[in-house]
Amino acid sequence: DAGVIQSPRHEVTEMGQEVTLRCKPISGHDYLFWYRQTMMRGLELLIYFNNNVPIDDSGMPEDRFSAKMPNASFSTLKIQPSEPRDSAVYFCASGPLAGGPASTDTQYFGPGTRLTVL
Amino acid sequence: GDSVTQMEGPVTLSEEAFLTINCTYTATGYPSLFWYVQYPGEGLQLLLKATKADDKGSNKGFEATYRKETTSFHLEKGSVQVSDSAVYFCALSVRTGGFKTIFGAGTRLFVKA
Numbered sequence A: 001d002a003g004v005i006q007s008p009r010h011e012v013t014e015m016g017q018e019v020t021l022r023c024k025p026i027s028g029h030d031y032l033f034w035y036r037q038t039m040m041r042g043l044e045l046l047i048y049f050n051n052n053v054p055i056d057d058s059g060m061p062e063d064r065f066s067a068k069m070p071n072a073s074f075s076t077l078k079i080q081p082s083e084p085r086d087s088a089v090y091f092c093a094s095g096p097l098a099g100g101p102a103s104t105d106t107q108y109f110g111p112g113t114r115l116t117v118l
Numbered sequence B: 001g002d003s004v005t006q007m008e009g010p011v012t013l014s015e016e017a018f019l020t021i022n023c024t025y026t027a028t029g030y031p032s033l034f035w036y037v038q039y040p041g042e043g044l045q046l047l048l049k050a051t052k053a054d055d056k057g058s059n060k061g062f063e064a065t066y067r068k069e070t071t072s073f074h075l076e077k078g079s080v081q082v083s084d085s086a087v088y089f090c091a092l093s094v095r096t097g098g099f100k101t102i103f104g105a106g107t108r109l110f111v112k113a
Helices: none
Strands: A005-007 A012-013 A019-024 A032-040 A042-048 A053-056 A065-070 A074-079 A088-094 A113-117 B003-006 B011-015 B018-023 B023-026 B030-038 B045-050 B054-060 B063-064 B076-079 B085-093 B102-105 B107-110
Touching: A005 A088, A005 B054, A012 A019, A019 A088, A019 A113, A032 A074, A042 A065, A042 B102, A053 A065, A074 A088, B003 B085, B003 B102, B011 B018, B018 B107, B023 B030, B023 B085, B030 B063, B045 B063
Parallel strands: A012 A113, B011 B107
Antiparallel strands: A005 A019, A019 A074, A032 A042, A032 A088, A042 A053, A065 A074, A088 A113, B003 B023, B018 B076, B030 B045, B030 B085, B045 B054, B054 B063, B063 B076, B085 B102, B085 B107
């Protein structure tokens, strides 16, 4: 398996522009997570899905952020409009295995998208 | 609520030194415990895990034992290498009312040659 795939790897945009980050999870995983990582705030969970349904979006900073998972193999995180304070590395992760025991509760992270908003 | 507390970094060691990174947790259920590692420019990846009390997880010379009595999962390695320089995250997961993973703040390790 190719692992979790994220695109783009780097994104530089100007304040006010719309940004869309993409994620392809590992096939067979029930859960998909979006995280944001900054030096100041560390690793933050933004939202997670179970079987394509959003379960907990309490970490989404504000209405400018939205996430969708139209099918089991694709998810997007959108920021509209973007602001400089959104600059961070955004990670997508998937896991655990569908129907697996607790011993399989591992999250598999993608390489991240480094977002810079000027 | 559920939480993970790990020692603050950075931790700076010389090559071949002994490493300990402390991690304690609070959980209402019966969590699984994890150590993830993040190398520069990469995502987090699983280093080791333990799913029940007294289990020992091990990988690449790193070890951690699930201690229910002290609610701890300290990471150890007998002899660190420069290539171990990374950020280490302690985490727990629980399956009560769904699936949830809580990460610690991360501890940065620098190993000098």
